[in-house]
Amino acid sequence: MAIMILFVVIALGAPILSPYSPTSTIVTPKIAYKLSKPIWYKYLFPGENISENVDAIPDPHFDTGIAIGELKFDTTPISQDSVQLEFISNIGYPEGSGPGCSAIVFKREADTTNYGEVKANLSKVFNYPYSFPPRQFLGLVAFSIDNPQNMSIRINLVLEKVGSERRIVWTNEKFISTTAKWIVPDPPVDSAVSRTKKYLSDTFGPEWLEKPAATMFQESADYKYGVEVTFNDTYPGEKVEATILIDDFFLRIYGNSFGLLGTDHYNRDIFTQLIYGTQISLTLGILSAIFSTIIGLTIGLAAGYIGGFFDQVLMRFTDLLLVIPDTPLYIILMATLSPSMWTLILLISVLGWTGFARLVRAQALSLKERPFVEAAKAVGGGKIHVIFRHILPNVMNLVYVTLATSVPYAITSEAWLSWLGLYDPNTMTWGRMLYDVQGEASGMWMWWWVIPPGLCIAAISLAFILLGYALDEVLNPKLRERR
Amino acid sequence: MGLKTYILKRVIYTIILIFAVISVNFIIFMMMPQDPAELLMSSKRIGVGDVIESLREQWGFNDPLHVRYIRYVVNMITGRFGYSYRTQKPVALEVGERLQNTLILVIPPEIVSVIVGVVLGTVAAQKRGKWFDNLSVTSSLAIYSLPVFWIAMMLVIIFSFNLQWFPSSHTYPDFWLLNPPTDIFEAFGTRLTHLILPWTTLFLISCGAWVLLARASVLEAITEDYVITARAKGLKERTVLFRHTLRNAMLPIITDIAITFGFTLSGAIVTEQVFVYPGLGWWIWKAIEVSDYPVLQAIFFVIALCVIIANFIADLMYGIIDPRIKYG
Numbered sequence: 001m002a003i004m005i006l007f008v009v010i011a012l013g014a015p016i017l018s019p020y021s022p023t024s025t026i027v028t029p030k031i032a033y034k035l036s037k038p039i040w041y042k043y044l045f046p047g048e049n050i051s052e053n054v055d056a057i058p059d060p061h062f063d064t065g066i067a068i069g070e071l072k073f074d075t076t077p078i079s080q081d082s083v084q085l086e087f088i089s090n091i092g093y094p095e096g097s098g099p100g101c102s103a104i105v106f107k108r109e110a111d112t113t114n115y116g117e118v119k120a121n122l123s124k125v126f127n128y129p130y131s132f133p134p135r136q137f138l139g140l141v142a143f144s145i146d147n148p149q150n151m152s153i154r155i156n157l158v159l160e161k162v163g164s165e166r167r168i169v170w171t172n173e174k175f176i177s178t179t180a181k182w183i184v185p186d187p188p189v190d191s192a193v194s195r196t197k198k199y200l201s202d203t204f205g206p207e208w209l210e211k212p213a214a215t216m217f218q219e220s221a222d223y224k225y226g227v228e229v230t231f232n233d234t235y236p237g238e239k240v241e242a243t244i245l246i247d248d249f250f251l252r253i254y255g256n257s258f259g260l261l262g263t264d265h266y267n268r269d270i271f272t273q274l275i276y277g278t279q280i281s282l283t284l285g286i287l288s289a290i291f292s293t294i295i296g297l298t299i300g301l302a303a304g305y306i307g308g309f310f311d312q313v314l315m316r317f318t319d320l321l322l323v324i325p326d327t328p329l330y331i332i333l334m335a336t337l338s339p340s341m342w343t344l345i346l347l348i349s350v351l352g353w354t355g356f357a358r359l360v361r362a363q364a365l366s367l368k369e370r371p372f373v374e375a376a377k378a379v380g381g382g383k384i385h386v387i388f389r390h391i392l393p394n395v396m397n398l399v400y401v402t403l404a405t406s407v408p409y410a411i412t413s414e415a416w417l418s419w420l421g422l423y424d425p426n427t428m429t430w431g432r433m434l435y436d437v438q439g440e441a442s443g444m445w446m447w448w449w450v451i452p453p454g455l456c457i458a459a460i461s462l463a464f465i466l467l468g469y470a471l472d473e474v475l476n477p478k479l480r481e482r483r
Numbered sequence: 484m485g486l487k488t489y490i491l492k493r494v495i496y497t498i499i500l501i502f503a504v505i506s507v508n509f510i511i512f513m514m515m516p517q518d519p520a521e522l523l524m525s526s527k528r529i530g531v532g533d534v535i536e537s538l539r540e541q542w543g544f545n546d547p548l549h550v551r552y553i554r555y556v557v558n559m560i561t562g563r564f565g566y567s568y569r570t571q572k573p574v575a576l577e578v579g580e581r582l583q584n585t586l587i588l589v590i591p592p593e594i595v596s597v598i599v600g601v602v603l604g605t606v607a608a609q610k611r612g613k614w615f616d617n618l619s620v621t622s623s624l625a626i627y628s629l630p631v632f633w634i635a636m637m638l639v640i641i642f643s644f645n646l647q648w649f650p651s652s653h654t655y656p657d658f659w660l661l662n663p664p665t666d667i668f669e670a671f672g673t674r675l676t677h678l679i680l681p682w683t684t685l686f687l688i689s690c691g692a693w694v695l696l697a698r699a700s701v702l703e704a705i706t707e708d709y710v711i712t713a714r715a716k717g718l719k720e721r722t723v724l725f726r727h728t729l730r731n732a733m734l735p736i737i738t739d740i741a742i743t744f745g746f747t748l749s750g751a752i753v754t755e756q757v758f759v760y761p762g763l764g765w766w767i768w769k770a771i772e773v774s775d776y777p778v779l780q781a782i783f784f785v786i787a788l789c790v791i792i793a794n795f796i797a798d799l800m801y802g803i804i805d806p807r808i809k810y811g
Contacts (some may be wrong), residue, residue: 015562186702274507316499316503319500319501320500320504320507323500323504323745323746323787323789323790323791323794324504324507324787325748325749325783325786325790326749327748327749327753327764328752328764328767328779328782328783328786329511329783331752331767331768331771332511332771332779334784335771408628412628412630415630415632415633416630416631416632416753419630419632419753419766420753420756431630434632434633434636437636438636444636444639444640444644445640447640450633450636450640451637453633454629454630454633454636454637454732457628457629457630457633458625458628458629458630458633461626461628462625462628465624465627465628468623
């Protein structure tokens, strides 16, 4: 019972428990490197080099002004007060998340003599805590320039080890006008993208170009990620203004572990998949149990109470459904119809009622001869009245037990069908997780990926079976006597 | 009604059932969305309208429905399942081979699990409420509720990948294709190592159910008067348990063996997928990938036939073993 409540809570709370998408393979920036280990792995095997993701910039989307305070902002020459860092709350990079961005504002009055080249530097110095390299790093930035004087502005994006020659620089040509839309570095500052090589200085040799992430973050040290803006102010005697909006200022260094259960081969969080799988399994199990029980109840009651030719026809039909092998039938029908949760619910409801119908029929047959039914008939009760008022309440105990015990059947059916590859591409289920495991060469070695879905299926099935047993014991007078 | 009439009735009933299965088969595959003639042509990449039409004529697709149905029934009964679209070989030949493979896979673990399950269940029933009982019931339930393919995957991971004791798939090593083994014993041994993991899987999934069933039916019998009599006679506890109690509790178990045969066959279909075992289940998958309808129909019919025959045997056994049965 406790297990069931837990699973129900998990199923309902899935979106709260995990912010990630269980199926989407295109998330930018991706949440973690593919085939990551779970983060608790390091406690289990302290000898192994396990690193987590490092997010260098606290709130990269500038949703609130607080984030700006955590960045370092300086200008050269230092005394220059014409450049300010501001927070703008109502504008943002539209493809990022929501409004809010930081702005470097250059404003000089016409009457000052204080002009020349001014550099503004927005950066974050962060610590890379591991003594071994990460798997990948990914830097993003988006900016938009408002430049009415058509001043020459140069923007550099820099990632460097503090106090070292090791740095990568994305350099843009000079901007001499207002940009029409947001600019993002292309190619991106991404160690996994080979075109990114053109940002790397070639003083470090071929290894640097081959493995930028491993060469950049060789040791635990302080690193700096920043935007350098150079305003070439050559307009003496004029009033000069320029604004550079900066948003989605982001650097993530991918370690080899993520989340509670790591990630799969498409960088998806396995724990999220497990949680969303609960939703599918419970919905499917309960709905198909209800439908198939209703069909079985109707047919069993009709056959048992009405009897005669009707009974013969229904029961022979039931026999037929019982001998038709349901495993290949499910496979063929699922492959032919489009595989989805609703198709499967339909199939299980239509094909899975036979055993229960027989039970109900037997019960109805014996109830029909009982004195209280005879009495009801003698008083003039019609067929419908007798069935609903006298027979039905007496088979309800069977109904409850069957409801509980046929849930696992539906859940395991779903599991192996998905595992065979007959799944709905829009939903993630436990069976599909295991299908993915088999599809990935190293999947079978990742026990934290293989074991949880299997155990979940077993636990949820076991919970329903035990519930069925308990109901049986409470509702079945025969069993109660024996105790 | 005597035993003969009972058997005759069951035979007639079984024959009707076989006809019904053939009819269902006919209907299901008639409703399939793709036209076999077009499928065959597209597999050969010569999709010409005239050719398709002449094929339809040749195969008799343009005949009226009842003619097609009668021809279908006759073909199914005489084992003329047609030719596989994929391999162009007669399906009947392949069915025999695959069925044999599947039976090799299914029958030994079924027998072992019945024996082990019944013994464990009997002992558990006798020690009702003690730790042995609790342990066997709990573990049976737990294993029973695990998905078959997951058990198989775990076995592969543990015994094949990590310990490297047994091969993980197929029925024989790849190099046998080029130079088949000469030593019979070596050949036999190698096949055996390929079978052990699938056998273990099927054994595990069916054993739990047997423990539970045997325990339940022994519990029912253990309170009967004749058991008390046997105890009163001073017989050994073991004799009482296995000679008197179990013997009477065996009835539902024996009939259930046949009925669960279908269940085990289904389990085998999934198990074959994990171990790439060339039986009926694996073949279904191959056939579905290319919509190979003759093969699918044949497999369907053969599996249903197996289940029907198993049920028939169960009915007969029931009639012969149980002296109390009222035939009919």
